[in-house]
Amino acid sequence: MEDKYINLLTDFGFKRVFGTESNKDLLIHFINLSLPEKHKIKDLKFGDKERGGERKEERKVIYDIYCTTKTGKKIIVELQKTKQEFFKDRSVFYSSDVIRSQAPKGEWNFELMPVYTISILDFIFQSEIENPNYIHKVQLRDENGQVFYDKLYYIYIELPKFVKKIEDLETELDKWLFLIGHIHELKNRPEILKDKIFDKIFHTAELANYTKMEKIQYQESLKIHRDLVNSLAYAEKRGEKRKLLGIIKNCVEEGFTIRQISLITKLKEEEIKTIIEEQGWG
Template identity: 45%
Template sequence: MKAKYLNPFTDFGFKKIFGEEASKPLLIDFLNALLPNTYKIVDLTFKNNEQLGQTDLDRKAIYDIYCENEKGEKFIVELQKAKQNYFKERTVYYSTFPIREQAEKGEWNYNLKAVYCIGILDFTFDDYETEPEKNEVVHTIKLKNQHGKIFYDKLTFIYIEVPNFLKTDSELNTRLDKWLYFIKHLEDFQTMPNIFSDEVFSQAFEKAELAKFGQTELANYENSLKVYRDLKSVIESAFDEGKLEMIRAFKKAGASIDTIIQATGLTKEEIERL
């Protein structure tokens, strides 16, 4: 069945829904749903998403979305389609740009505005070995001391592992639940579900409807979708090749099928296929 709505994990789709001037109400609603209930964003201003270092030797950073609220607090919102080496280091590096740009010439008391780095991930971290962390959807990280007390509360990293979000439409209890359900399943919808009946989501569905795109927008989206699918294909192939080598090593060592299943996380059928 032909898709009616765009894929929000494409670069084009993500910026269409959250990164355009007309999309600000959607981005504000999403961020307010993600942040604590005591926090409320009233307005946002999009800023230049390309940040340059202070010298020619410094690398530059290009964000998906970079904005500032009415208090001057900074928000970097990144869509990450696939695992990559040093992803966490990259987000920490990105956070240094909105911190450094606050420096004032002359005498300055170093009173910084808060910085939030938000990553929407189309994959799961592989470094959580215990419950509940490995199944959690939202991870909020702040600088803390050895006693778990927050040392500095103006730098926050939030990672959203979308594949871990498994709720059905009847289980959506919060505004954030609805946004994550929308992001994860948008491309599969043929009509707007009744749970998305308010004005913000109506606007989101309208912006995502492919039939409303002009020829240029549609071509740009198709190119972005191809890049996304090609990337997924490469990742899946690499995953299969890695697992295959692991299976071969286990079999060569005489391991049982149960041992291979436990070590790889694959089913018996998947192992036989590989």
């Protein structure tokens, strides 16, 4: 039986809810629930999701969602589905690219606009540390714990740690995180999720509202998502996930084509592309 609502953990679903002009109000609402009170935003405009380096040999940076507020604040919102060894480094690299892009040509007093990174993770990124918290807010602080620089802010949300059931949802952020991870499992809209702000989410996520072509695009995205989840789960079960990712990384560095990597790893080409993009090896 076909699901009533799309899976927001697919590339199609995530960008349909968060990355379209018509749903900009949803993105603003989610961002404001994630940020501290003094950092709240009122409006934003979407920016170019792909940035190239200043020199030809520099690596391209591709964001899921990149936007700027009316006051100039820069915001990166991303969905990360696979764990990677240097995820924190990648996160800092992406934000530093946004910092560097603010430098104009000519004279400049070095004043920067704030940069916020909100990462929704479908994995536990600090599994070596026992911490029940599923939201991590990170800033640059000095040895006394005082904020040294308040214009660089990271928020990491570990979805696997968010285990609240419908009846346990309390805050609006609770409800958002539940919908991101589980809306595709719902057959009907629960009473607790009938806040007005969620009207648009349910309407956007309902497959009955999509054209035939949009449904095809979603099904393709869903298949890639399921194949990736199944492949990594199988590899992890056999203790081979790290090895598999290492093979793909080495192949990319050696200049192998997607087709060649697919033949070597037995993964589908779309799965390879997704892994390479998420690991930042492109």
